[in-house]
Amino acid sequence: MSKEVLKIAVAGLGTVGGGTVKLLQNHAAEIALRCGRAVEVSAVSALSKKGLDFDVSGYAWYDDAVEMAKSCDAHVLVELIGGSEGVAKKTVEAALNAGRHVVTANKALIAHHGAALAKLAEAKGVSLNYEAAVAGGIPVIKSIRESLAGNSITKIQGIMNGTCNYILTTMREEGLDFDVVLQDAQNLGYAEADPSFDIDGVDTAHKLAILTAVAFGVEINFDDMYIEGIRHVSATDIQFAEELGYRIKLLGVTSRHNGVVEQRVHPAMVPLKTPLARVEGVFNAVVIDGDEVDRIMQVGRGAGERPTASAVVADITDIARGIQLPTFSIPVGDLESVPTRSMSEHVGEYYVRLMLVDEPGVFADVAAVLRDNDVSMASMIQREREPGEPVPVVLTTHETKEANMMAALATIAAFDKVAEPPRLIRIECA
Incomplete structure (x- = not known):
């Protein structure tokens, strides 16, 4: 086992941050065996020490997470502040610029700034890991x-x-x-x-x-x-x-x-x-x-203190073992720029609920609009009500283009015998 300790700095001591510190404390021996070296928290940052249910007296305390990212002695900065902008982004940028590996659970940050941060991580030769950002404890x-x-x-x-x-x-x-x-x-x-x-x-x-x-x-x-x-x-x-x-x-x-x-x-x-x-x-x-x-x-x-902390520590463990992968599987410069299909081009089946005034000919008018927009019905359910009162009519469709479905519903919604806006839910068969 290596004598070099992997030092961790944790920014944000809320639910997940606190869970991460406690997990590293409680499973220190097992983690060291699996990593071939000890993994220890050396610095933490939060707005306040109030309400913490674990001991932080042995760690360097920083009121300013960005300053911690710049000047602490840690090899890995764990960002658990949250949010796509502000302190979280500045903390991660500071850590990467300082040559520190970064582990984060911040899905908004990665979704909005992941490419730029990955490019910075590659330039500095460090990891940017984010297993905990997607689906919590699911790897x-x-x-x-x-x-x-x-x-x-x-x-x-x-x-x-x-x-x-x-x-x-x-x-x-x-x-x-x-x-x-x-x-x-x-x-x-x-x-x-x-x-x-x-x-x-x-x-x-x-x-x-x-x-x-x-x-x-x-x-x-x-x-x-x-x-x-x-x-x-x-x-x-x-x-x-x-x-x-x-x-x-x-x-x-x-x-x-x-x-x-x-x-x-x-x-x-x-x-x-x-x-x-x-x-x-x-x-x-x-x-x-x-x-x-x-x-x-x-x-x-997919969330909560322990499952998310588990995912954070999994990323830390990879760094301790010397495992370093491109942020998005391949180098950021090789990521393709591809078009996104418009939702109007989506093809699928649909559930539609209509509230129709129960009068002769109303449903025939609805069926005619669906036909004219190339929407084919697969099934229908109609509830009985008093004549003249709105009745729920539910129908499902065969596969059709979303643009056709929306055009049909826009026409149907304008009927004076439709008591409320149509409700549509897509059917996902596979």
């Missing part, structure tokens, strides 16, 4: 960069936000509406006071942008991604989904075909027969299609 980045290196990956899809999965699961199990379950999730600590990043799909989109770059060897293109959250999903839609043999999940989906990448985040109807439909609560799951392995699926806790 999906390592799987793509290492275990699946011999594969041509064609598609990745997954449940990448535990807050949304918890909300959709609870809505189904308890028959409650979105707003009620969101409040419950906030009370339990599963959702932030401002849950927008989670429920509007942005958190999932950050993770998907990273996976796209690593899997396909392309430049990160977050700005052209289609992003839709779960605010509009109702308990009624969830009930109809079950009746039709589906379960609603917020999915991130990325694929590459014929030199074009498709990246999309949105609620989707997932067939009950698929393993992805059975991933419930706060759990995450990632499904990867490769030409040699066919399909693999990884399931685990």
Whole structure:
């Protein structure tokens, strides 16, 4: 075993930062055996020492994380502050410029500035690792960069936000509406006071942008991604989904075909027969299609102190062992710039719920609009109501181009016998 200790500086001592320090303290002997050298925290930085449930007296304390990144004695800077700009970005840049390896769980930072930071890391000859940024304790980045290196990956899809999965699961199990379950999730600590990043799909989109770059060897293109959250999903839609043999999940989906990448985040109807439909609560799951392995699926806790800290320490362990890989599987200068397919060009099946006034001829008018836009119905469910009252009509379609579907719904929405805006959820069959 080497006598040289790998020294770690941790910026940010919140849930994940504290978990990382405790994991390194509690498993020091096992980590040293696996790395062939001791791995020890030497410096930490946070806004305050108040509320910490672990001892930091043996570490150099910095109020300023950027100053710590510049001047501490650590070999590795672990950034767990969060946010794509400000202190987090400056801390990582300072650490890389100082020739320190960087480990981060900051998906927003990598999604927005990953290419520039990777270029800096390469110039300085150090690692920029971020396993914990995507799907928490699930080792999906390592799987793509290492275990699946011999594969041509064609598609990745997954449940990448535990807050949304918890909300959709609870809505189904308890028959409650979105707003009620969101409040419950906030009370339990599963959702932030401002849950927008989670429920509007942005958190999932950050993770998907990273996976796209690593899997396909392309430049990160977050700005052209289609992003839709779960605010509009109702308990009624969830009930109809079950009746039709589906379960609603917020999915991130990325694929590459014929030199074009498709990246999309949105609620989707997932067939009950698929393993992805059975991933419930706060759990995450990632499904990867490769030409040699066919399909693999990884399931685990996508957030929280211990799973995320576990992923952080896995990256630290690689550095301790001397394992250094390109940030996005290949050198940043070799990443391809490829176009992103417009969502209007997406081809798929759809679930549509309409509230129609129950009068003769109304549905015939709807069917005519679908026909005129080359949308073919696969199934239909209609509930009985009093004559003249709005009635829910649910239909699913065969494959069609999204532009056709949207054009049809725009026309239908303008009918005076349509009581509320049509609700559309995409069906993800594979």
